[in-house]
Amino acid sequence: MDTTKNTKKIAKIFKKITTWQQKVVKLEAKEKKNNLDEYKINKLKEKITLYQKLSETYNEQGNEAKVKRAIIKEKHKRNQILYGNITQAIIIICFPLAVYALFNSFYSLIDSIMASRIKSAANASGVINISNIMVISQIKSMISAFGAGIAGGGAVLVSRYYGAANITDAKKTGSNMILVSIITSLIIIVLLVPLAPVILKIAQVPQISNSVILYFRLILVELIFVSINNIFIGLEKIKGNSKKILILNITVLIIKLILNVIFVFGIKVDSIIYLEIATIISQAALFIYSCFIMFSKKNMLQISFKNMRPQSIYIIPILKLSIPIFLGKFVMSLGKTTVNALCGSYYGEATNGLIVGALGVSNNLSGLVTNTTNVFEEGESTIVSQNIGNKNLYRTISAFIRTLAIVAIISLIGYICVRFIFIDQLTALFSIGNKESEKMSLYIKEIFVYDSLSIPSLGLTSALLGLLYGYGKTFLSSILNFSRIGIRIISLVVCHSIGLNYTAAGISMGISNILIGIMALCFLLFFLVNLKKKGYKGLYLSQKKQSEN
Template identity: 35%
Template sequence: MAAENNINSSGSELSEKDKKFRDFALNGNLWKVIFYVCIPLSVFQLINHLFNILDTMMASHVSAIAVSAVAYLSQLQNMISAVGTGLAVGSSLKISEAYGAGDYDMVKKRLSTLITICGICSAVVLCMLPFTPMLLRVCGTPEDFINVGTKYFIITLFSTVLSFFNNVYIAIERSRGNSKRILRLNMFVIILKLSITAYFIYGLNADITMIAVASVISQAFLFVMAIHNLCSGNDAFTFSFKSIRFKKNVVNPMLNLSFPVIVEKVAFAMGKTVINSMSKNYGSVTVGALGISNNINGITTQMQNGFQDGGASIISQNRGAGNIKRALGTFWRLVIIEASLGLIMYIILNIFAGPITYLFANSQDGYNVEFQNMIIKVFRYDSLGGCVPLGINAAVMALLFGFGKTKLTLFCNFCRVFVFRIPILWALQNFTTLGSESVGIVMCLSNILTTILSCIVAFFVIRNIKKDYKEMI
């Protein structure tokens, strides 16, 4: 207790609610802790993903080219937003670690400095706006996509800037165990977004540019709420200009953990952009079919990501408090939960694949049965390698993030795209006569191989953890 008082000599304290959650996370029944933190996050990820799927459906109402353009340009957006997402993931884990260790003064300093860094990154992104067409051509974007989607992409960049702050805010609330607040806020945001988009597309018969406008409006609402919640009060989890510190002990741990995550996410999005470019060999609509397949499969993987994010936070907090055995126990429970969830969703999605894909095969031009069959063909392979294997992989990622092994997450995900995905698709295109199903096969194989690799990595990491923290286990 004396050490904790010394750590917090500047007066940064926790609210009573945060104190209770910290005690619960460090000492409560571990199954209950995992479900309490992760279920709202999983539901949030699911709803957020469904909102992206409905976006795609509304884009498909415009035309098949429009939905393919949205699928393609979203990967370029992901490359840019990876900076904010990486900062949120890596930095929030260091905030969670300080929270678990009882260093509340450091919590406030890192939170305030992180938000300032996001502001700097946002200014850089806004400077890219005049160069959008050139940027799209440098990235190899097809001309028909540039013609359809340039305005869409420009407006999306504004949404990306807002999401920098929103992702950080969500990560901070996750560190505090405020999963239900995240869920409530995002429910409202999604309803708002879908209502506006539906009005634009079905009421006004607008193009895909208005989908991006709806995204900006909804992200702006969450941004306002984030600013309000982060600036209200004076506890450790509120922003303060006085607490901004660009010092090594504050910034370096966050950046060291975040940088590999940023590189990983940029490389992953870049790799998916390469895959989309290679998929054009089977026709432009194949890009749309792959994007839709990924979206349907993402119903499962996004829920699993909710458990990954929450689990990483729990592991990090317990690691900070020296509860290493409990941190490892969280990982093993996550493996069971993630694999079970993946199996259940694999069965459900494959049973209802026909009705689900039918929704995407309708546009203003009518029902396109060939497009639906292409989506189903790709999805069958995609889901086989995605649902269960990626669930296990998500549990391993939670372990690696929780123990600060972000360089290993970079290694695994780099291999996923640049070793297991792009070379295999190249081989299928050059040495087989397979058609558009090749993109589904490569998703299946790359995801399974990535999971095998991550399990091997987890084996050695756990062995080293038990060796390094022998006295704490």
């Protein structure tokens, strides 16, 4: 049976190869070939070579042949990042992730809307649930910064090994990332579960109840799955498997959405803990699948228990890169938590406790664009890291310039859409016919007018951070994040002191992100001038290893 299937597959492959060869002959026969023709010829020849190698594996039997096919495909994706059209590589890696980020941002809005529909004796309207969730989500971001830092810093190292074709060290680094993540997650749970009520009180969660405390503790459990899943996604991104990541993440969102609809509109639950239970179930499903893939022999970056033994030559570099990333993300979330607390203190009474929720929803509206552009930061850092490993600095700058152009276009279009075209429809989603929800919609809209000004500057910042992360300059990225929060808090305090109303929450966000955009531009100029003069680890921009497409 397998032999018959393989014969059919070989026949299909040779049919494709024949078609491509005919196209190559026609293109090469043209008297005047332009750059596009040359590009098409090269791409067709790449495909022919790839499929010829694949066809050879179908003559072999057993799992080894399947492993060979998987490795051949992954090597092809690696070559695309190192030698192929750089714009195409950016789109292949980032576009599926951007689509997921957009879906995820919409889901965050839907999650908030569902939270507003959950009513209990202590919360007759349900709208205060939004404020509770928004405050806790920032605490969650602070805690998850540990896992995100490990995934981000470790991915830079794995990318370099992968770009240098050092698969052995890439596997060992990946395995040690898993080990560090597991240990960190367990320590966090042991320390923070007993302290949940205290943490929520310090963060000034508007309404602390037993269900809110349990909701927070369940989030800590979720973070175990999320930290491992982030590493899995990072490793798949390195291999160029963005389409797979998109499908998996969309599946997770669908599972969460279905469960939330069942809980909120079917069973009509009276507690927000069910929203978190839905999240845990969906993340656990991805965790099971990710473990299966990571430990598979077909995986070019296979994780193994043998390689998971603590090794300082891998753990120390991971921590060196991860800690600054963690600090940057942690401080940014800490700053948002502080801003939430200040807004609650300054304007909570005047807005009946709704200001924090309105600010959080406004952030989510901006996130429809900024979360989408942020994935280009991650994809860009992967491309930059691999090309550094391949000793090609010129290509890293080319990747940055093209990423910046793509991000600028998305930011401009996104800003126009969410700020002017769909703003009324988006804010109307939070109006469900009572006075509190109508006030919430009004607060969201007025804050978002100023908050949305940060969209273009965050696009520039994401492109710069992708370049800095790729070069391992995580310290500079931390300075940007520290500065953003410092400016935001200072501007909020100043706005309040001069008598501005709750719109100061949005104004402070806009001011801080615009100033950070200017600061990021200065950092970029400093970095590029320094790179041109001094190079990087013995490499120089003048060493153009491969012609750019």
